[in-house]
Amino acid sequence: MNLFEWLRPKAKAAPLSSEQERRLGQLHAFTSLGEHSLRQQRWVVVDLETTGLNMSRDQVLSIGAVVIEDGAIDLSQQFEQTLLRVDHKPGPAVLIHGLGPSAIAAGNEPVEALLDFMEFVGDSPLLAFHAPFDQHMLGRALKDSLGYRLQHAFLDVADIAPMLCPQANFRQAGLDDWTGFFGLHAEERHHASADAMVTAELALILFSHARRQQIDSPARLEQCLGQWRRRKQSHSF
Template identity: 60%
Template structure:
């Protein structure tokens, strides 16, 4: 049973932004295009969201974890972690999804402020995420609902990049844990937004190293190869 299911029936009314928040929103930079800049020069933000469930239309973002990749390395001094303030009226289990207790949600940051601060952190980045379409849809809806902001940043899905670049792993539809084990990464903490973002960032660096050895030297080339790989995979599935 989803302990947050009742949230689907709660109407959401956007809290008006302050003048200061409006000015901050207007200052957010436009997203970077997928161009020919080298991968090492591209600014990536690795994103992981904890949500109340998997329904793209009803569930909500509970927390955000993000890690910055810049100059070809993880910048451990610049990470983002935030729990959003959510008022729960009914709780059916003492330990909730992802271990986020109702008290932590009650103490969280006001959603509009949290999302605005996150987009200031993200800047003009390219986003990376594991199963990126889900995070992209959830973040897009949250930003529209809370800020009236239209997310246009490009996303790359590590869940697709990994099997494309490492076909010898024979893992087409594997989870993040499988790739952590495959690359023998030491990740003592999991299933927490910031920890999962860090794990995804470590894998991304391995993938970028392999991409460059395959002469995929920028996000434009990587995106084109990924599109071709997806079309080939879909065609093979249809032929089965």
């Protein structure tokens, strides 16, 4: 990308249709995590495939999600969509996620795909592995395409795991490290739906560990995560 391309203002998104505006206005607002049990909470476990890892410039290409409800993965509630990106030029990331030009050309319009996803999410909190990246990329996509501000809770399984299982003694562990630690097997990796599924399986194991440690509500889990991060940060100085 040359300097002139970098400085060129982004094209404005097309106005939403009246039907899209209606759907946008009916999206559920998220309030806060509650004191009910982890088992009672509906969780949406999400994974994104993107054009790259630059959180300012790269785009969401694919969204995969599964639901944890009543203490189990609900296979009747799954989401997977590839987003149409008309100006997308394949980069090195295609070697990882495999989303080539034909798959992107056959994708759904971003506005429709993102509305579909947020309707799927409803008012549920989200889980992801390395959640800050997914949260930022999804939030930016929603803002750019819908003018929508993402406010849902986004809990990071990559932090929940070492908080609850310090005996693993991992440094900067990835999803493969934790699935191996717990003996999980991923049929496919670096595919949004497959990664969301294995993250959900990992989350269920971690919820069981949380309950044994008297962390049995979404609000309590969020509180403990915040305390754990602050301790970790203070020890790094």
